Amino acid sequence: xxxxxxxxxxxxxxxxxxxxxxxxxxxxxxxxxxxxxxxxxxxxxxxxxxxxxxxxxxxxxxxxxxxxxxxxxxxxxxxxxxxxxxxxxxxxxxxxxxxxxxxxxxxxxxxxxxxxxxxxxxxxxxxxxxxxx
Numbered sequence: 603x604x605x606x607x608x609x610x611x612x613x614x615x616x617x618x619x620x621x622x623x624x625x626x627x628x629x630x631x632x633x634x635x636x637x638x639x640x641x642x643x644x645x646x647x648x649x650x651x652x653x654x655x656x657x658x659x660x661x662x663x664x665x666x667x668x669x670x671x672x673x674x675x676x677x678x679x680x681x682x683x684x685x686x687x688x689x690x691x692x693x694x695x696x697x698x699x700x701x702x703x704x705x706x707x708x709x710x711x712x713x714x715x716x717x718x719x720x721x722x723x724x725x726x727x728x729x730x731x732x733x734x735x
Contacts (some may be wrong), residue, residue, distance in 0.1 A: 702733030
């Protein structure tokens with residue numbers, strides 16, 4: 603990818619249309635043209651977002667690789683956020699998917715505290731119909 607704008611455009615297309623379609627859109631030429639030349643590693647994004655200065659930030663992580671047929675696939679997707687009134691420390695994962703399977707937590711201030719391996723709130727299993735999207 604040549605520019606930050608291209609990277610954000612690709613990310614937006616992945617979220618809207620899926621990794622495989624996004625790799626071919628807008629003259630991108632497929633996944634093999636998008637990754638760094640000769641690289642076998644996944645494309646990874648980490649976006650840190652805060653609605654207002656008073657709200658806890660949300661971190662979105664996305665990892666895109668290829669499946670056994672060399673088609674682009676979402677390897678990992680995770681959303682994390684600190685609990686209300688918590689200014690420091692690691693955020694809790696409230697959505698975590700690997701290859702379209704994983705978990706989500708219902709409600710506010712719920713999630714997985716990974717360092718303590720502690721679950722807070724109601725955990726729900728999630729399975730997507732197509733992990734490429």
